[in-house]
Amino acid sequence: MPINDGITLSSHDANHMSTPKSLIAVDACDVTPRTKPSNYPEPFATRMNGREKRQLGDLFGLTNFGVNLTRLAPNSVSALRHSHTKQDEFIYILEGHPTLRTNEGETQLAPGMCAGFKAGSGNAHHLVNNTAEVVVYLEVGDRTPGDQGIYPDNDIQAELKDGKWHFTHKDGTPY
Numbered sequence: 001m002p003i004n005d006g007i008t009l010s011s012h013d014a015n016h017m018s019t020p021k022s023l024i025a026v027d028a029c030d031v032t033p034r035t036k037p038s039n040y041p042e043p044f045a046t047r048m049n050g051r052e053k054r055q056l057g058d059l060f061g062l063t064n065f066g067v068n069l070t071r072l073a074p075n076s077v078s079a080l081r082h083s084h085t086k087q088d089e090f091i092y093i094l095e096g097h098p099t100l101r102t103n104e105g106e107t108q109l110a111p112g113m114c115a116g117f118k119a120g121s122g123n124a125h126h127l128v129n130n131t132a133e134v135v136v137y138l139e140v141g142d143r144t145p146g147d148q149g150i151y152p153d154n155d156i157q158a159e160l161k162d163g164k165w166h167f168t169h170k171d172g173t174p175y
Contacts, residue, residue, distance in 0.1 A: 028056055028069045039165050040080065041175035044156060050076025050129075065142045072098060072135040078127035080154050086147040087160075089117040089139065091127070096135030098127040119144070124152050 031054040038048035050073035057067035072078060081101060092114040100107045100115055102125045109115070109127075117125055119142075129135045149158035149165070156175075158165045167175050 023060060026056075026059065028054060031056060031059055031069070039167075040156070041167050044080055044154065047077065047080070050074070051078060063143065065140060068139045070137055070139055072096070072127065072129040072137075074129055074132050074134070076129050078139075080151050080156065081124045081126045082158075083117065083122050083124045083150050083152075084119050084141075084147055085150070086119050086144040087141050088119050089125075089141040091115050091140075092138045094136045094138065096129065096133050096137075097131055098129050098135045098137070101126055101128060119147075122150070124150065 033052045033054050037051060037053075038045040040048065052071040052073075054069040055066065056069055057065060070078065078098075093109045093111050095111055098109050100109050103123050107115075115125075117123055127135065127137070143160070143163070145160060145163075147160040149160075151157060155169050156167055157170055158167050160166075169175065
């Protein structure tokens with residue numbers, strides 16, 4: 001991975017840099033996956049088994065939006081079905097054939113297809129990999145403070161405070 005002074009870093013070095021300002025480019029597949037598979041509390045976190053995220057935006061110190069290279073093993077899901085009050089989201093399928101579940105129903109996706117979810121639309125969504133092949137996609141979302149995650153199928157809600165998601169039951173009691 002080249003940086004401004006022409007030095008090439010290993011993926012290990014690039015993932016452990018404290019000041020990413022000099023990083024120009026990396027091979028996204030060499031970025032170490034996030035160590036914590038999910039930010040959800042239990043019993044929801046284990047539902048994310050089979051999902052692997054590589055936080056590409058964080059590596060470059062991006063603060064206004066996030067970019068993840070996400071891999072879904074067969075029979076896994078991208079997230080709990082959700083919508084955001086303030087965050088726009090965008091996905092672009094690189095490999096595999098996931099099913100996109102939204103308020104409108106199910107849509108089969110393929111490499112090269114993309115979908116976007118406007119903040120405040122209430123259109124709850126997630127990807128499901130019902131195939132025997134791996135699904136790989138890019139996900140992009142902004143980091144607007146005060147964003148809330150709404151989960152119509154589960155007793156959970158989320159709020160983005162100080163750059164971190166805080167989860168409670170729908171009645172407001174913490175997990």
